[in-house]
Structures are given as C-alpha cells and as structure tokens.
Amino acid sequence: MKILVCISKAPDTTAKIAFTDGNTKFDEAGVQFIVNPYDEWYALVRGLELKEANGGTVTVLNVGGADSDPIIRKALAIGADDAVRIDAETTDALYVAKQIANYAKENGFDMVLSGKETIDYNGSQIGGMVAELMDVPYVSLASKLEMNGNTAIIEREIEGGVEVIEVNGPFVLSAAKGMAEARIPNMRGIMAARSKPLTVVAASDESSATVIKGFTLPPEKSGCKYVDTAEELVALLHNEAKAI
Amino acid sequence: MSVLIYADSNNGALTKNAFEAANYGAQLAQATGTDAIAVVAGTASGLEELGKYGVSKVMHVSDASLDNFDPQKIAHVVAQATSVTGADTIVFAHDYTGKSVAPRLSAKLDAGLVSGAIALPNGNVVKKAVFSGKAFAEIEITTAIKIISVLPNSVDKLEIEGSATVEAFSVDLPSTGITVKEIKKESTELSLTEADIVVSAGRGLKGPENWGMVEELAKELGAATACSRPVADIGWRPHHEHVGQTGLAIRPNLYIAAGISGAIQHLAGVNGSKVIVVINTDAEAPFFKAADYGIVGYAFEILPQMLEAIKKLKA
Ligand SMILES: Cc1cc2nc3c(=O)[nH]c(=O)nc-3n(C[C@H](O)[C@H](O)[C@H](O)COP(=O)(O)OP(=O)(O)OC[C@H]3O[C@@H](n4cnc5c(N)ncnc54)[C@H](O)[C@@H]3O)c2cc1C
Ligand SMILES: Nc1ncnc2c1ncn2[C@@H]1O[C@H](COP(=O)(O)O)[C@@H](O)[C@H]1O
Numbered sequence: 001m002k003i004l005v006c007i008s009k010a011p012d013t014t015a016k017i018a019f020t021d022g023n024t025k026f027d028e029a030g031v032q033f034i035v036n037p038y039d040e041w042y043a044l045v046r047g048l049e050l051k052e053a054n055g056g057t058v059t060v061l062n063v064g065g066a067d068s069d070p071i072i073r074k075a076l077a078i079g080a081d082d083a084v085r086i087d088a089e090t091t092d093a094l095y096v097a098k099q100i101a102n103y104a105k106e107n108g109f110d111m112v113l114s115g116k117e118t119i120d121y122n123g124s125q126i127g128g129m130v131a132e133l134m135d136v137p138y139v140s141l142a143s144k145l146e147m148n149g150n151t152a153i154i155e156r157e158i159e160g161g162v163e164v165i166e167v168n169g170p171f172v173l174s175a176a177k178g179m180a181e182a183r184i185p186n187m188r189g190i191m192a193a194r195s196k197p198l199t200v201v202a203a204s205d206e207s208s209a210t211v212i213k214g215f216t217l218p219p220e221k222s223g224c225k226y227v228d229t230a231e232e233l234v235a236l237l238h239n240e241a242k243a244i
Numbered sequence: 245m246s247v248l249i250y251a252d253s254n255n256g257a258l259t260k261n262a263f264e265a266a267n268y269g270a271q272l273a274q275a276t277g278t279d280a281i282a283v284v285a286g287t288a289s290g291l292e293e294l295g296k297y298g299v300s301k302v303m304h305v306s307d308a309s310l311d312n313f314d315p316q317k318i319a320h321v322v323a324q325a326t327s328v329t330g331a332d333t334i335v336f337a338h339d340y341t342g343k344s345v346a347p348r349l350s351a352k353l354d355a356g357l358v359s360g361a362i363a364l365p366n367g368n369v370v371k372k373a374v375f376s377g378k379a380f381a382e383i384e385i386t387t388a389i390k391i392i393s394v395l396p397n398s399v400d401k402l403e404i405e406g407s408a409t410v411e412a413f414s415v416d417l418p419s420t421g422i423t424v425k426e427i428k429k430e431s432t433e434l435s436l437t438e439a440d441i442v443v444s445a446g447r448g449l450k451g452p453e454n455w456g457m458v459e460e461l462a463k464e465l466g467a468a469t470a471c472s473r474p475v476a477d478i479g480w481r482p483h484h485e486h487v488g489q490t491g492l493a494i495r496p497n498l499y500i501a502a503g504i505s506g507a508i509q510h511l512a513g514v515n516g517s518k519v520i521v522v523i524n525t526d527a528e529a530p531f532f533k534a535a536d537y538g539i540v541g542y543a544f545e546i547l548p549q550m551l552e553a554i555k556k557l558k559a
Pocket of ligand 1: 507526
C-alpha cells in the first residue's frame with residue numbers, strides 16, 4: 001500500500017498571534033512551529049498503523065520553503081519512510097492543492113491523507129481540492145479508517161451523526177479526532193530520521209485564486225463583569241445581554 | 245449574474261445552516277442588485293420557506309440517490325446549477341457538508357474559495373476568522389467565479405419578504421467510488437454546532453456523576469452540552485461534546501463554562517461565542533479574561549442556583 005500524508009507547518013497552539021508589514025504578514029519572530037496537529041496525530045499515525053499492518057510505504061509531503069524541513073524531519077522521526085518537499089511559497093489553498101495533486105497523480109498513491117484543517121488559516125479546503133483535481137472520492141472529517149483488502153471502511157462525521165462508508169480505489173481523506181493516538185518520536189526514530197530521504201522538488205507553474213489583504217486582531221473584551229449570585233447573573237443575562 | 249446558494253437538507257428538511265446560507269446569499273444579491281437562487285439536492289420538502297429569507301427561485305434535484313451524502317455528486321449538481329444560472333458567486337454553509345463540497349467545487353470551477361466567512365463581502369474581499377479565532381483575515385478572491393462558505397451563527401439573519409418558486413432540476417449524476425453502509429444519526433439531541441446556548445463543563449466538576457446539574461440546566465435553557473478535552477479523554481463525557489482547538493469550534497449566542505480553566509486551546513473553539521459566562525473557584529483562571537460575566541464560586545452551588553433562578557424567571 002502506497003500512502004501519501006500531507007503535512008503542513010503550523011504555529012504552536014500557544015504562539016502569540018501578531019502581524020508585521022502593515023498587518024499583512026504573520027509575525028514569525030519567536031514562534032515555535034509544529035506539524036499541524038491533525039496531520040501529525042491522526043493522518044500520519046493512522047497511515048503508519050496501516051503500513052505496519054498491511055505493508056507498504058508512507059511518504060510525507062509538504063509544500064513549503066526550507067523552513068519546513070524541521071517539521072518534515074519530525075514526521076520522519078515518528079516513522080514516515082521518506083519525505084518530499086515541493087519548494088514553493090504557500091500563497092493560497094488552490095495553489096497548494098494543485099501542487100499536491102500534480103505530485104500524487106504522477107507518483108500514484110493508494111490513498112492521500114490530510115488533516116481536517118490547518119490551525120492557522122483554518123481552511124478545511126486542501127483535501128477536497130486535491131480529491132477533485134485527482135478525480136477521486138473525498139472523505140472529509142474521518143474518525144476511523146480500516147482496510148479490508150482493497151476496500152477502505154471509513155467512518156466520517158456528517159450533519160447530525162456519523163456515517164460508515166466503503167471506498168474502492170484511491171481516495172483522499174481528511175483526518176479528525178478518533179483516527180489514531182498521537183505518537184511521540186523516540187531516540188531511535190530521531191536518529192533514523194536524519195538519514196531518511198527528504199527530496200526537494202520544484203513547484204509546477206500554477207496560479208492562485210485568493211490573496212490575503214490583511215489581518216486584524218479581535219477587539220479586546222471590555223472586561224468581565226463579576227457578579228456574586230446566580231440570581232443576579234440570570235437577571236443580567238436576561239435583561240442586559242438578552243441571551244436568555 | 246446571480247448568487248447561487250447550496251441549501252443542505254437532512255432527513256428531508258432544510259437545515260438551520262441552509263437558511264443562514266440562503267439569507268447570506270440573498271443579502272449579497274440584494275446589495276449587488278441580482279437574484280438569489282438556491283439549489284437543493286435529494287428528497288426534501290418545505291423548500292418554498294427559502295423565500296422568506298430572500299431566495300427567489302429554488303432548483304430542486306430530487307433524485308433519491310442524493311439522499312446519501314456524496315460530496316462528489318453534490319459538487320457536480322452545484323457545478324451544473326452554476327452553469328445553467330450563470331451565477332458568479334456560490335454560497336455554502338461552513339458545516340460538515342460545506343467543508344466537503346465547497347473545496348471540490350472550487351477545484352472543479354477553478355474558483356477561489358473563502359471558507360468560514362463571518363461577514364458579507366466587501367467587493368471581492370471576504371472576512372474570516374483565522375488562527376482559531378485569535379485573528380481575522382481579509383481575503384480577496386481574484387477569480388471570476390467566487391465561492392464563499394459562511395460560518396454558522398456569525399451573520400445576522402434578515403427576513404426579506406418574498407416567496408420562492410420551486411422548480412425541478414435534473415442532472416445526470418456521475419458514479420463515484422463511495423458506498424454508504426450505515427448512518428448513525430445522533431439521537432434527537434440538539435446539535436452542538438447549531439445550538440444557540442451551550443452549557444459546558446470541565447475537570448472542575450470532579451467526576452461524571454456530577455453532570456446531572458449541567459444537563460438539567462441545559463435542558464431548562466434549551467441548550468446543548470459540551471465539555472473540555474480532558475473530560476472527554478478520561479471518558480466522563482462522550483467525545484462529540486469536546487470543544488476547542490482539537491474538538492468542535494462553536495459560536496453560540498451564549499456559552500456557559502463551569503469548572504473550565506480557559507486554556508488557549510479551549511478558547512480557540514469557543515471564543516466566537518457572543519456572550520461568555522464563566523464559573524470558576526479560582527479568581528485567577530484565565531477564562532475570566534475572555535468572559536463577559538463571571539462568578540467566582542463552586543459550580544456545584546452556582547449551577548443549581550442558576551437553574552432555580554431561570555425557572556423563576558420563566559414562571
Ligand atoms: C495541542 C493541544 C490541543 C488541545 N486541544 C484542546 C481542546 O480542543 N479543548 C480543550 O478543552 N482543551 C484542549 N487542550 C487542553 C488544554 O490545554 C487544557 O489542558 C484543558 O482545556 C483543561 O481542561 P479543564 O479546564 O477542564 O481542566 P483544568 O485545567 O484542570 O481546569 C479545571 C478548572 O476548574 C476549576 N475548578 C475546580 N473545582 C471547581 C469547582 N468546584 N467549581 C468551579 N470551578 C472549579 C479550577 O479552578 C480550574 O480552573 C489541548 C492541549 C494541547 C497541548
Ligand atoms: N503547505 C502544505 N503542504 C502539505 N500539505 C498541506 C499544506 N497545507 C495544508 N496541507 C494539508 O491540507 C490539510 C487542510 O489544510 P487547509 O485546507 O489549509 O485547512 C492540512 O491538515 C494538511 O494535511
């Protein structure tokens with residue numbers, strides 16, 4: 001089984017969010033970058049489990065600059081066999097999706113796993129775009145993935161519940177909570193990661209469809225109104241906030 | 245040129261999010277002097293209701309094979325409707341369905357997508373929350389066709405008087421590799437992402453046996469219940485109640501948090517709530533910084549007292 005896992009670089013969940021260049025760029029100064037949690041904890045680990053059970057390979061793919069290499073090495077330390085970085089500035093989801101789809105089509109994978117969304121731009125876009133560009137099914141927000149021969153049995157979240165589906169042939173999946181348990185890389189994995197192949201390939205010439213014009217920070221909360229009793233609170237919620 | 249809205253249905257009826265998306269599309273159409281047209285896929289009734297929210301025409305593909313959710317088929321239906329209507333803007337709700345279908349359509353039509361919009365566009369520029377609600381971005385869509393998915397509960401609904409005509413629309417559906425085996429619908433419980441009020445609790449409640457007061461308060465308020473991640477991880481509450489960075493992101497009108505410290509990863513899932521109430525024994529708990537109203541005190545005392553006060557208010 002040939003598995004491709006798409007990983008993106010994301011700021012640590014506790015990172016301070018600030019902007020530079022007239023509020024048009026995320027301020028990376030002092031920010032620790034991590035593998036986007038959904039990609040690492042769920043997509044990558046489930047890919048590794050499937051490989052361990054059924055044989056095959058797990059390749060991690062990132063579209064980004066050399067500043068992505070540390071997070072790619074982390075994915076290799078967790079257990080991916082090899083890595084590919086498509087050297088590009090990630091300006092827009094459709095642009096990134098085209099890079100991923102071009103690579104996946106050329107190299108033929110049984111499944112392409114992604115996270116449900118990146119925790120910085122919160123797009124939830126790339127998996128679906130890649131699936132359409134590859135003309136294969138897209139299973140979004142999957143919480144379980146099993147293989148039965150060549151058939152994938154998947155649970156996914158839908159409006160108002162969970163659905164169990166079967167998919168034959170290649171597919172793209174976005175992973176949500178429940179797919180797997182996070183793994184912590186051990187010393188051997190970290191050592192091994194240094195000698196695993198990380199291939200850098202040139203980006204294909206593609207256009208993008210959106211441009212970020214600027215960022216703003218939410219207005220500060222005007223401050224918490226402290227009350228002493230539940231009765232008072234309920235009265236305020238009713239009369240002042242009009243929330244009940 | 246018109247605005248096309250994909251209005252999702254569930255068990256034969258339009259969803260709350262479908263009406264919100266329709267209304268967003270209709271407000272946009274009104275502002276730009278065009279028509280708002282909705283497209284509905286699968287068995288569904290009550291479609292003329294969309295007229296109340298400003299939709300003038302509903303195109304209904306009633307093919308029952310669309311009743312099982314398949315984003316590939318729905319993307320195909322919406323693409324067909326786009327070409328028939330010549331729409332230049334397509335609106336989805338940013339819910340489970342929209343997250344599956346809108347990106348497919350974006351790649352199919354080579355049309356720029358902004359997902360999770362929280363306001364009407366300003367020209368071609370759409371505002372959305374990024375960094376899990378810690379900032380906003382203004383994103384310009386540079387393609388001729390634009391796709392916007394609207395974050396539930398984020399744009400006010402305006403009743404626009406009117407009625408919608410419902411027309412049958414037929415589309416040849418592609419065959420896809422997906423077979424639906426089983427659908428496990430959650431009980432009649434209110435869906436967490438659609439609820440106007442959410443009562444949530446964390447590790448401060450000490451054990452699952454204490455959730456009765458959370459559920460009772462929620463029931464009295466017509467609210468859904470939620471919890472912090474550790475509470476779901478240790479199995480005190482079901483996983484689908486977990487809100488935050490790695491769980492569900494919600495934006496109810498009112499979020500009541502008892503015994504939750506307010507870690508940044510928890511806030512990431514709830515900071516879009518309009519009014520936040522925090523009940524915590526620790527006056528230094530970080531959640532108070534994000535709260536509108538706070539009580540420093542024991543959840544075990546405050547929650548039952550709130551229940552009583554609400555019953556009195558209603559009486
Ligand atoms: C990458 C990452 C992702 C994460 N994602 C999430 C997420 O999605 N959602 C999430 O919730 N967490 C998430 N977390 C965990 C998060 O950092 C916190 O650990 C968690 O939210 C704490 O849960 P809690 O507030 O219930 O528990 P605690 O931090 O233990 O807080 C309990 C609170 O209850 C108060 N208390 C105690 N007794 C009472 C009482 N009798 N009455 C009232 N108050 C009382 C205490 O003062 C305290 O503030 C994530 C962490 C990481 C590292
Ligand atoms: N630059 C990237 N390189 C590789 N994969 C990515 C990249 N950006 C996003 N992805 C994948 O696409 C998923 C969804 O991203 P998004 O649509 O941006 O929320 C992520 O969880 C990753 O698995």
